[in-house]
Amino acid sequence: MHYIPNTEEQKEQMLESIGVKNILDLFMDIPQNLIIKDNLNIPGALSEIEVKRLMENIANKNKTMVSFLGAGAYNHFIPTVVNHLLLRGEFFTAYTPYQPEISQGMLQAIFEYQTMICNLTGMDVANASMYDNSSALAEAAIMACRIKRKDKILISKTVHPEHREVVKTYTNANSIELVELGYYDGQTSIGPHKDFAAIIVQQPNFLGSIEDLDKISKFAHENNALLVVSVNEPTSLGILKSPGSFDADIVVGEGHSFGNALSFGGPYVGFMATKKEFMRQIPGRLAGQTLDSEGRRGFVLTLQAREQHIRREKATSNICTNQALNALAVTITLATLGKELKTSSLHNLQKAHYAANKLKNTGKLLFTAPFYNEFVVKVNDIDKVNDILIKNDIIPGLDLGKFYPELQNCMLICITEMHSKEQIDKLVSYCNEWVSPSDVAEQRGRAQTIVSDEVANGLKN
């Protein structure tokens, strides 16, 4: 099935109008030895019936069962209206709103999105979106270095390991030094560091714990550095104080939790917000309010002089295409949830603590810091546990040993408003086999001593 409407007869007429004999004549500028002679070695065309069948077959090879995975990708309720509205072709088949007079729909939606992100994060200015949390965080690190004119960043080890990797890739390319801060009882520990542009922490952090932002903010500002807070699970903002109320300077995060499917990790949507004083340093697009020639309110992309298409090599970032449709999903979801977001967040909190409590009775929780909807449990043999759970149609939590050598046999469990008590009880019922309290004490001690600060490998080129 192809999507070319012109008939053979029309193609002939068109060639005649151009003044050439056949289509290949249009490619005469290409060195002729470079023209492909054979068919491409890819499968032949399929009808819609066949494609549908094929895609269903492939999709069915993936198993989507009850899962306790979180770790940067969260299974939340997506209101039915979201998908119906996203499928309106006026939105999803449009380009970036460079012609504002026929793009008011998207521009106003972005303006609403920016407002909601500001309100949730407690910041003054939010951009129209970034690729995802990780790239937004990397851009925040570079932005902080630009503002502070320094080339050193502190990042907590409790920030999502893959996000840290992305930050490292970006800072490597920019010759920025990246120092990783260790943790104690699941919370960032701050050492005697000086001369850094910013400190980056995640709230709640990757291990589920809620960081002491008050303390970290003071530390950052006493050192004339910026506080960058990453909100990987933004439903937490339904009950937690905003990073802005801790005087954060840049807040980034992952918007996928609001209305975007898990979709094997993408497309998601990074958000970024900052204080008014850094408005012109923020990368990416911004929608702003203005008036039309008849005095009616309208919206345009504004402060574009920061951006690549005008500023080229001096731009604040190279970002062009972002995640507009995902940001629209965030907007519609937040409009739908409204103040009920708090109810949803409370369900996350209550259910996660219900599960944790049941496990705590047998001493399996690794950390004592307050948490929202994720926590770490210690097991005897994680491979064995994973096998048992999968055999019982449960996808287990994340094996932390993959990212933290000191957290072998530790599992990060995530519980959201989507989990029923029955599902949680079923998970807990397999836990009796897992571990003894003394193991936990030993593990906790080890995690605390091993994880001190270190300069990430291969930096400071």
Add this chain to the structure above:
Amino acid sequence: MKLIFEISKKGRKAVQFPELDVPEQENLLPQDLLRGELELPEVSEVDIIRHYTALSRRNFGVDNGFYPLGSCTMKYNPKINEDSARLNGFAQLHPYTPENLSQGALQIMYELEQYLMEITGMDQFTLQPAAGSHGELTGMMIVKKYFEGINEKRSKILIPDSAHGTNPASVTLCGFESVEVKSNDKGEIDLEDLKSKLNKDVAAIMLTNPNTLGLFETQILEITKAMHQNGSLVYMDGANLNAMVGITKPGDFGIDILHVNLHKTFSTPHGGGGPGSGPVGVTKELSRFLPRPKIEFIDNKYKINYNMPDSIGRVRAFYGNFGILVRAYTYIRSNGFEGIRAVGENSVLNANYLLSKLKKHYHVPFNRICQHEFILTDKNLSNGVTTNDLAKRLLDFGVHAPTIYFPLIVHGAIMIEPTETESKETLDRFAEIMMKIKEESEKEPETVKAAPLATPVSKLDNVLAARKPVLKFEDKIIIPQ
């Protein structure tokens, strides 16, 4: 039109959550961590549907009409792609699902890489970059890592003066310095100028082919040869790949690194500005530098390989914009090899046909056979009617404006890319509209200059927006006069 916040009514709801089914516990979090008021709108479900439906009607997409936005490849986005991406097995799949439970997703990524390798002639691909410019950045990081690997310090990247703005921005973001290469009077890279700028400090050239003037770089083989003789790499921005799929392969002209835009060539929707996807292809020699991880097919099983010691690292969490990959995969399977070649042929046929009709009326700075797009200027418009006026007037006729004032090297550029999914009838109608506007510029220039007249809002004040930025809704907002 009102904002969602302005239709909010205290106490109204659009959602209901079930009763909490676990025993409620008190004081789970310390008081000083808790938020006060949550500032979000209070609306009903019907409010939401009407509000965002009304917004959608103030927006224009490919589904609404012709969208000849040059270098953006605004082709039709097949609906089956959307259904594919929404299949439960894809949409509900967590990225950390164990390998043996996510074989279907890994298969999509592995096979899509294979198809892209075959279509472009590159040896390996990464699907991680989330957009074209993200791919450029990835490419530049690979360039940097390559020269570190052979212990050479090179700091400069050559960029043609017709390049897209993301190119120099990506270069800077990697700590390189960009050096401009001139275009010649045929609209191609000036080979002599390029050679004069070559020295041991040049790491790579970042070129676009067909270039942003819609022209194939006829000296591409000489260019890649000159670069390679200098020990430099060649990066190709694949934004305009639509013109060459099934016809010729960048890998065959000596391109070392290439990004493709799945949201252009491979029909995934632009979404009003994203999400996109910008896979990067490289030669065998550079494949060890690709972002981590990589999908492999070993012993009849798909695996995620994180063990890539020479990788530049990750450029994104998880594996890329997976939902977009599913759409592109669906598109390639629907089209097959025959359909993919037809895309290349017909995108160029449509562009040349439209050019043949318009060049009688509009000034064409480079009068020759074009590829998938071409450039006109406002030189033949009368009474001071400009490119911008023309663009705005087109909106009144229910078509989207072309890309304007780009590339920067052509004064008053109007860049038109019809794509292969438009019929001759649509192209004929567009040509008529263009002729009519030209006529208007002679007879009633004021109408053209006042445009747009038939859109939901009239000309918007960009200066006001930038001088007094209002970037979010505030209750007490006073609209500046």
Add this chain to the structure above:
Amino acid sequence: MKFIGNIPDNLRYTKEHEWVKLENDTAIIGITDYAQHALTDIVFVELPEKGKKVEQLKPLCIVESVKSVSDVFAPISGEVAEVNSELSEKPENINQDPYENGWIAKLKVVNNDELNNLMDSENYKKYLEGLKE
């Protein structure tokens, strides 16, 4: 017809379209009428920091219009003594009155002789006329 704009006699000019007026050891600087017209509506001026030292013809600060961002180059070497902070609120002053209300900064000058490297009004006018549109 090409816009040349107003070119006061008592100032010196750079090829990048800055003007400078020397009063004792203080240089008042700004951008020319031609420059403000070419930039179109100026929406923002990133003023230099007081105390910043700058060399002749090196970037001093930035002016931003809707369509472009341009460096302002120092017509003469010196240290920033004062900036026109009114431009933060009213960048349009540069458009409306580039040589008076639209001044950008005052520099404490190191070397008056550098003025000889700049054009006088007559030469600047000739220079503008010779520029391609």
